[in-house]
Amino acid sequence: QQQVKQSPQSLIVQKGGISIINCAYENTAFDYFPWYQQFPGKGPALLIAIRPDVSEKKEGRFTISFNKSAKQFSLHIMDSQPGDSATYFCAANTGASGGSYIPPFGRGTSLIVHP
Amino acid sequence: DTAVSQTPKYLVTQMGNDKSIKCEQNLGHDTMYWYKQDSKKFLKIMFSYNNKELIINETVPNRFSPKSPDKAHLNLHINSLELGDSAVYFCASSQGTETSHGYTFGSGTRLTVV
Numbered sequence: 001q002q003q004v005k006q007s008p009q010s011l012i013v014q015k016g017g018i019s020i021i022n023c024a025y026e027n028t029a030f031d032y033f034p035w036y037q038q039f040p041g042k043g044p045a046l047l048i049a050i051r052p053d054v055s056e057k058k059e060g061r062f063t064i065s066f067n068k069s070a071k072q073f074s075l076h077i078m079d080s081q082p083g084d085s086a087t088y089f090c091a092a093n094t095g096a097s098g099g100s101y102i103p104p105f106g107r108g109t110s111l112i113v114h115p
Numbered sequence: 116d117t118a119v120s121q122t123p124k125y126l127v128t129q130m131g132n133d134k135s136i137k138c139e140q141n142l143g144h145d146t147m148y149w150y151k152q153d154s155k156k157f158l159k160i161m162f163s164y165n166n167k168e169l170i171i172n173e174t175v176p177n178r179f180s181p182k183s184p185d186k187a188h189l190n191l192h193i194n195s196l197e198l199g200d201s202a203v204y205f206c207a208s209s210q211g212t213e214t215s216h217g218y219t220f221g222s223g224t225r226l227t228v229v
Contacts, residue, residue, distance in 0.1 A: 034217045043119075043205050043220030044158070087156050093217075108156040 004092045006106025013113050019077040021109045023090035026071065030092040033066065035075045036105075038087045047088070048075070080113045087111070118142070121206050121221035128196055129229055135182075136191045136224045138206030147189035148218065149181060150205040158205070164189055196228045 005024045013019045034049035050057040050064040057064045063076040077084055090106040119140040128134050146165040150158050162181045163170040178194045193200060203225050207218040
């Protein structure tokens with residue numbers, strides 16, 4: 001299974017601070033990079049996603065920065081709030097699945113935002 | 116509500132038993148998946164299935180088998196349960212085999228094997 005490498009494994013941030021989670025990929029065929037947010041006892045939910053034709057996408061306090069040449073992308077959470085405390089997963093998908101492709105997820109980052 | 120729903124939410128069973136987890140989606144998606152999430156939160160794909168093709172992660176033991184009566188349902192059957200099968204199992208769906216619009220996940224089934 002092709003890998004998406006996610007870091008850090010855990011992150012503690014003070015309320016109002018910036019949370020940054022990084023992911024790196026290898027396969028240049030990936031053309032869709034989503035982030036998922038998972039709260040305890042719930043399934044992951046799509047938070048924000050980016051395609052490689054743009055370098056940044058912002059939705060409210062959440063921003064994805066994408067570096068195609070470095071094959072890296074990151075999630076930035078501005079003005080982090082205690083309600084953002086969750087596990088975050090990056091993924092890398094391709095539309096050219098050919099029926100034999102299983103998109104990989106990163107190993108997850110546990111974010112704790114202290115009040 | 117449009118969603119992916121799984122039952123049961125909790126399942127406690129003894130080693131050696133056979134159990135099933137049901138999954139249904141009313142999103143009109145035609146591809147469904149099963150993921151296993153371990154205690155370290157790692158999400159491991161187990162199966163990807165649409166009405167044309169079953170893709171099996173080669174690391175999944177053959178005690179695990181997906182069963183799909185129609186494209187809105189993908190159940191997971193597990194034979195001869197082992198302690199190491201204890202985990203949270205998530206069903207998910209997407210539109211077609213193209214996953215470029217992300218997955219919709221169910222809320223999970225916590226399986227405990229004792």
